[in-house]
Amino acid sequence: MTLILFNKPYDVLSQFTDRGTAGSTRRTLSDFIDMPGVYPAGRLDLDSEGLMLLTDDGRLQARIADPKFKMPKTYLVQVEGDVTEAALAMLRGGVRLKDGLTRPAEAERIADPELWPRDPPIRVRKSVPDSWIRLTIHEGRNRQVRRMTAAVGHPTLRLIRWSIGSWTLEGVPPGQWQRASP
Structure with missing residues (x-):
């Protein structure tokens, strides 16, 4: 195998x-x-x-x-805006999307991770801050992480899947x- x-x-x-x-x-x-x-x-x-x-x-x-196996998938997500505890709490409780309520996620704000540069780089706007979150989900809907962060007011700028299971x-x-x- x-x-x-x-x-x-x-x-x-x-x-x-x-x-x-x-x-x-x-x-x-x-x-x-x-x-x-x-x-x-x-x-x-x-x-x-x-x-x-x-x-x-x-x-x-x-x-x-x-x-159906609910294998956890963890993402490092750079989002637009200064992520609040209220937005993280909404992610943790499940977010209502057009295709229904998501399962509760694990969500925490993290320091900017040490990562490789993206090619091309993300768009940066001096007047709009950004922040990073670590988000773990147990399902896999189409563009789910992007839709979840947008639903709580923080559109995704960069999305990196860091882990699947172990x-x-x-x-x-x-x-x-x-x-x-x-």
Whole structure:
């Protein structure tokens, strides 16, 4: 059984081929991972960065990706504005989105993390502060973290998935991968 931890850069599709428009030149997993037979266990949006797990084991892939297993996913999120305890409390209690109430999340404000620079950098507005939060969710709706932070008044500027279950990005540079124990 093979399990790979991959640090997906910004603007990379979380699939091996680009089924977009003809002549599209978007980067995909195949630009970084040359190992036949492994498939992503879950997805990350084009504009999100961070941990993706890939495996050749269908059962493990399902256990990681299927929301019924409630595997925790932790994100480092740079948001617009000065995050208040009230906003964090709303995230912790569950946020009402168009597709229903989210499960309660773990949410805390953190100091600016020591991370790699994003290419391209996020937009910075001198008149609008930003802050970082660590957010752990136990489900995986489409663009959930971005929708949750926007719902509490703090749109996401940068989103990095740091961990899935006990697997983390620790020691995996952007665009690189390493084998892990299942």
